[in-house]
Amino acid sequence: MPAQSFEVVRGFAPGEALRGATVAIGNFDGVHRGHKAVIAAALARAHALGKPAAALTFEPHPRAFFNPNEPLFRLTPDAAKLRLLAATGLDGAIVLTFDGELAKLSAEDFVARVLVDRFAISGAAIGFNFHFGANRAGSPAFLKAQGSRYGFVVDIVPPLLDRGQPVSSGPIRAALAEGRPGDAAEFLGYPWFVSGTVIHGDKRGRELGFPTANLQLDRSCALRHGIYAVRTAVAGRRYDGVASFGRRPMFDTGAVLLEVFLFDFAGELYGANMDVAFIAWLREEAIFASAQDLVRQMEQDSRLARQALAAAGDAFPPI
Numbered sequence: 001m002p003a004q005s006f007e008v009v010r011g012f013a014p015g016e017a018l019r020g021a022t023v024a025i026g027n028f029d030g031v032h033r034g035h036k037a038v039i040a041a042a043l044a045r046a047h048a049l050g051k052p053a054a055a056l057t058f059e060p061h062p063r064a065f066f067n068p069n070e071p072l073f074r075l076t077p078d079a080a081k082l083r084l085l086a087a088t089g090l091d092g093a094i095v096l097t098f099d100g101e102l103a104k105l106s107a108e109d110f111v112a113r114v115l116v117d118r119f120a121i122s123g124a125a126i127g128f129n130f131h132f133g134a135n136r137a138g139s140p141a142f143l144k145a146q147g148s149r150y151g152f153v154v155d156i157v158p159p160l161l162d163r164g165q166p167v168s169s170g171p172i173r174a175a176l177a178e179g180r181p182g183d184a185a186e187f188l189g190y191p192w193f194v195s196g197t198v199i200h201g202d203k204r205g206r207e208l209g210f211p212t213a214n215l216q217l218d219r220s221c222a223l224r225h226g227i228y229a230v231r232t233a234v235a236g237r238r239y240d241g242v243a244s245f246g247r248r249p250m251f252d253t254g255a256v257l258l259e260v261f262l263f264d265f266a267g268e269l270y271g272a273n274m275d276v277a278f279i280a281w282l283r284e285e286a287i288f289a290s291a292q293d294l295v296r297q298m299e300q301d302s303r304l305a306r307q308a309l310a311a312a313g314d315a316f317p318p319i
Contacts, residue, residue, distance in 0.1 A: 007054075007092030010081060012118055018092050021045035021112035022123035022153075023056040023115075026130055027169075030075035033189040034127065034160040034167035039088050041125035042156040047151075051089040051122045057081070058098040065098050069077060071220035073229055075188075079126040080195060080319070087318040094119065107133025111146045123153040129208045133213035173197050181278040190317045191231070191277040194221070194258070198234075198269040201259065210298050212259040213269045215276065217245075220255075229280040229305035230260060234272050238316065239265050242298075243276065261298075263306065277317055280308035 024042035028035050039055065046053035064072045071103045076084060080096070087091050096102060096114070105113070110133045112250060115121050130302055131137040140156045147154040159166040166294040167187045175184040176192060185191045196215035213234075218224075225246030232239050238264040260276055282304050 004089070006082075006086040006097060007091065010095045011097050012114075015098060018052060018054045018094055019050040019120050021054040021091065021119065022049060022068040022125070022222070023054050023119070023121050024090075024125045025095065025132070026127060027061055028055060028057050028076075028081055028085065029169045030154075030188055030192075031081060031088070031168065032167055032172060032187055033046060033162070034187075036189065037155045037160045038125050038127050039085075039090065041157050043089060043180075044089075044121070045123045045125060045153060045155055047288055049122050053089075054092045055085050055090055056084075056094045056096065056119075057064060058096050059231055059287050060098055060100075062098050064297070069119065070123045073177070073222040074174075075096070075169060075172060075192065076114075079219070079261050080193070083319040084317070093310040104134055107138030107142060108134075108146075110138060111150065115146075115152070121152050123147075123155070123182055125155040125157060128156055158294060169305070173222065176278075177222045177224055178225055179281040181228065181281060183230050184278075185315070191276040191279055191312075191315050193275050193317045195259070195273065195275045198271060198272045198274055201257070206239050210261045210295075211262050212244075213272075213274060215258040215260070217256070217258055223278070224281075225256075226284050227301050228278050230310075231277045231279055231309060231312075232262060233275040233277075233316070233319075238308045239263065240306065241265075242282070243278075244285065248285070258283060261300070275317070275319065277311050277315070279315060280305070282308070293319060 009017050022042050022045045026035060026038060038168040039200050045052045048049045058076050061072055082093055126140055128140060130140060144154040168222060170185045172184045194217055198213045199216055223245055228243050230241050230243045232241055241262040243260040244256060245258045280299055
């Protein structure tokens with residue numbers, strides 16, 4: 001569950017919030033099990049020092065800044081990342097704007113101006129391969145030496161392995177792009193989810209007896225198109241369902257859309273905020289000979305989704 005009080009400090013805004021904290025530093029896209037090992041180290045160090053613990057992270061993702069023409073499949077945009085960070089027990093997050101000024105800051109200046117002068121950190125926890133500063137000159141060994149110079153402790157966290165493979169964001173993105181949400185969840189430690197506002201669609205699902213809640217996801221979302229068993233949260237309640245993500249080849253092959261049919265639900269959801277967690281892959285998108293054939297397939301999809309969701313227990317993201 002989220003911490004009772006979770007401070008979010010953006011940029012270099014003045015104030016005492018989170019000064020003196022022990023910080024877990026990283027991009028934290030996905031807040032996966034590897035990230036949580038770094039966060040756990042920061043929490044343990046903060047407890048030992050009697051200090052608050054915070055994540056220090058960057059928005060936009062540095063890769064998006066350096067490669068603006070290469071869309072980055074974000075596992076967790078800013079808002080989702082903060083929700084997941086709050087659920088780890090941290091006291092807050094420091095979100096630095098990754099822009100040209102920050103990109104040019106040397107590793108030495110990042111330590112002196114950000115970690116020491118602005119936030120007066122008491123400690124830092126980083127992954128074994130985390131680099132920072134202009135030209136990624138700041139290595140874990142460099143930060144440890146700077147900690148000795150300025151008087152803060154540095155914990156370097158080794159890779160977290162799952163069946164011999166390091167847990168990192170890249171393989172999670174690949175799993176989702178290949179339609180393997182279960183493998184993504186294994187690395188994440190929770191089912192991957194998206195959030196959005198329910199928008200109006202063409203009402204075709206309603207006409208077929210399967211009314212859907214429609215969400216427009218970011219264009220960079222590289223989730224494999226197809227049919228999924230999903231678990232949703234809306235207005236404080238959870239609903240199981242089946243979802244289609246893609247271009248609806250049976251009808252208009254239009255803009256990519258997430259269409260969610262909620263089991264055992266009646267009512268309107270337009271304008272509501274919805275979280276959708278992807279539990280299991282069911283099948284590819286397909287074209288059917290008739291609307292009746294499509295309805296029969298949707299009934300089969302619903303049966304398979306209920307089975308997959310029953311097997312998944314109460315799996316849901318910690319948000």
